[in-house]
Amino acid sequence: MAPLLPTLHDPSPIRQYDRAQLQQLADEVRACVLDNVSRTGGHLSSNLGTVELTVALHHVFNTPHDRLVWDVGHQTYPHKILTGRRERMPTLRQQGGISGFPQRSESEYDTFGTAHSSTSISAALGMAMAAKQKGEDRHAVAIIGDGALTAGMAFEALNNAGVADCKLLVILNDNDMSISPPVGALNRYLAQLMSGNFYAAAKNVGKSVLRGAPPLFELAKRFEQHAKGMVVPATLFEQFGFNYVGPIDGHDLDSLVPTLENLKHLHGPQFLHVVTKKGQGYKLAEADPVAYHGPGKFDPSIGIVKPTTQPKLTFTQVFGQWLCDTAAQDGRLVGITPAMREGSGLVEFEQRFPDRYYDVGIAEQHAVTFAAGLACEGLKPVVAIYSTFLQRAYDQLIHDVAIQNLPVVFALDRAGLVGADGATHAGAYDIPFLRCIPNMSIACPADEAECRQLLTSAYEQNHPVAVRYPRGAGAGVTPHLTLDALPFGKGEVRRTGKGIVILAFGTLLYPALVAAEALDATVVNMRWAKPLDVALVNEMAKSHDAIVTLEEGAIMGGAGSAVLEALQVAGLQKPVLQLGLPDRFIEHGDPVKLLSGLGLDAAGIQASIEARFPVEGTPLS
Numbered sequence: 001m002a003p004l005l006p007t008l009h010d011p012s013p014i015r016q017y018d019r020a021q022l023q024q025l026a027d028e029v030r031a032c033v034l035d036n037v038s039r040t041g042g043h044l045s046s047n048l049g050t051v052e053l054t055v056a057l058h059h060v061f062n063t064p065h066d067r068l069v070w071d072v073g074h075q076t077y078p079h080k081i082l083t084g085r086r087e088r089m090p091t092l093r094q095q096g097g098i099s100g101f102p103q104r105s106e107s108e109y110d111t112f113g114t115a116h117s118s119t120s121i122s123a124a125l126g127m128a129m130a131a132k133q134k135g136e137d138r139h140a141v142a143i144i145g146d147g148a149l150t151a152g153m154a155f156e157a158l159n160n161a162g163v164a165d166c167k168l169l170v171i172l173n174d175n176d177m178s179i180s181p182p183v184g185a186l187n188r189y190l191a192q193l194m195s196g197n198f199y200a201a202a203k204n205v206g207k208s209v210l211r212g213a214p215p216l217f218e219l220a221k222r223f224e225q226h227a228k229g230m231v232v233p234a235t236l237f238e239q240f241g242f243n244y245v246g247p248i249d250g251h252d253l254d255s256l257v258p259t260l261e262n263l264k265h266l267h268g269p270q271f272l273h274v275v276t277k278k279g280q281g282y283k284l285a286e287a288d289p290v291a292y293h294g295p296g297k298f299d300p301s302i303g304i305v306k307p308t309t310q311p312k313l314t315f316t317q318v319f320g321q322w323l324c325d326t327a328a329q330d331g332r333l334v335g336i337t338p339a340m341r342e343g344s345g346l347v348e349f350e351q352r353f354p355d356r357y358y359d360v361g362i363a364e365q366h367a368v369t370f371a372a373g374l375a376c377e378g379l380k381p382v383v384a385i386y387s388t389f390l391q392r393a394y395d396q397l398i399h400d401v402a403i404q405n406l407p408v409v410f411a412l413d414r415a416g417l418v419g420a421d422g423a424t425h426a427g428a429y430d431i432p433f434l435r436c437i438p439n440m441s442i443a444c445p446a447d448e449a450e451c452r453q454l455l456t457s458a459y460e461q462n463h464p465v466a467v468r469y470p471r472g473a474g475a476g477v478t479p480h481l482t483l484d485a486l487p488f489g490k491g492e493v494r495r496t497g498k499g500i501v502i503l504a505f506g507t508l509l510y511p512a513l514v515a516a517e518a519l520d521a522t523v524v525n526m527r528w529a530k531p532l533d534v535a536l537v538n539e540m541a542k543s544h545d546a547i548v549t550l551e552e553g554a555i556m557g558g559a560g561s562a563v564l565e566a567l568q569v570a571g572l573q574k575p576v577l578q579l580g581l582p583d584r585f586i587e588h589g590d591p592v593k594l595l596s597g598l599g600l601d602a603a604g605i606q607a608s609i610e611a612r613f614p615v616e617g618t619p620l621s
Helices: 012-016 019-040 051-060 077-091 120-134 152-161 185-194 197-210 214-226 253-264 283-287 315-329 347-352 364-376 387-402 430-435 448-460 509-519 534-543 559-570 591-597 602-612
Strands: 067-070 140-145 168-174 243-249 270-275 333-337 357-359 380-386 409-413 441-443 465-468 492-495 500-505 522-525 528-530 546-554 576-581
Touching: 012 051, 019 051, 019 077, 019 253, 051 077, 051 140, 051 253, 067 120, 120 140, 120 152, 120 168, 152 168, 243 253, 253 270, 315 333, 315 347, 315 380, 315 409, 315 448, 333 364, 347 357, 364 380, 364 387, 380 387, 387 409, 387 430, 409 448, 430 441, 430 465, 430 528, 430 546, 430 559, 441 448, 448 465, 492 509, 500 509, 500 534, 500 559, 500 602, 509 522, 509 602, 522 534, 528 559, 534 559, 546 559, 546 602, 559 576, 576 602, 591 602
Parallel strands: 067 140, 140 168, 168 270, 243 270, 333 357, 333 380, 380 409, 409 465, 441 465, 500 522, 500 546, 546 576
Antiparallel strands: 441 528, 492 522
């Protein structure tokens, strides 16, 4: 049979395909995903698991007139392939290429931009109600995973949607695995639903008996779609006001297509429970979906191969080791993660201290207030959370932690630019949004060794402290295995020059040192964005002609702004150049190239300083 995928430039022809063609298309899409991700890196397991569901949705619904909203969106590569972006897949997650997540600016088929979990039901409900208000006949479909359904925002939306009279379909893509294993009562409930032997046996017997009589078989399938409540009574979702259908096999187009067709014509909010398998169709990913969740480049015929040379120690690994070492010395320490055990470096901690490890699911707000409760009772919580995800718990950070001045340590992974994941995952705003909160402190380690020391400094405080560090490795400074702290709120002069002083916050200290050699500038490793080492800033201002602040974070309201505020209070007037992330969202790409493009590498720092304060420097090659 001739290939179908090369002839598709949009999903409209899919609506005319018969069942055999749909299966062929699914097989071609799966091969396309595997081929491209193996070349570019990206999310693999989740995308292999949604191929048939994606094909069925574009077959049944009139996209983009009917709205598809994908939760998180890291499973939308099949959707991108079917919606005119197949030829651009080799540019996936690369600078100037297509995003690894849905983007409204990229395609009309990406109806809502996502990348953080648990937003899809709210957005789809908004679209469905807008269609009703405008008198437009369209469906809105939210596709959400079982991990994402653990978040409070998803339940807030379900609670609202259950009483709404609109064309909303919520599809639970139940693959029994988020990035970290899903946790909590809801996950256990779903597992019980799926393990119902009576339901499975009844379904299979009915199909085998009636398959020889097509009209009766079809009638039985339709009955089955409406009878789930009798087999699995009083489901949670029916209590929310939804018509619950499922669970059905998310890889079986013979089940998916007629079920979606039937649901399309039912009135009121609908809930479809489909069961899929991450890594479906690629045995290595099926066997280890965590390893193949977001692999780099690899050979599909061989799979992921561990590097022969020992990779550099990452900041995440430094944090994980510090957490274990500190827990061994202090029985009060507890570790908390909102469903990012692997990404935040807590695997070993969970193994060694299972009774002091808490994965609260994709529930950042709960994680922070839960930590506050633990701190009230004399424990020492460490919340391991990505910088970009802490934004979701800002209210809890202020009201539940800071106002009560509780000693919670926030280990902010992925501070600064994160590369291929793009603007949604960049930790660009933590310094501005944290430093304006009373009682909060912010540490900015310059390298791996300082990261360990500043984590200890943070842990020793009796108030909330955040330690921000980037993704991946840094300068390669090996940490000492002791738990020595650095002085609280104090920086250090790393190079003495003349004329210009560079105040560096975080890992950009090292390119600053290179630029300073050419400029003969002084370089200060500030270490703390709050409390700012005001005495050191004032000393540098009095002994230099100009000041440069440098940070891998938003310039507006950032550490450079703190320096300006301190100078104003001291009545010191010196020209100041603020270098950092500009007032725009930085898209995906290679982190080194992104920093270079923003003038935050050594050559760019030197060029910016020379442009603002003409000096006789030595050009960097």
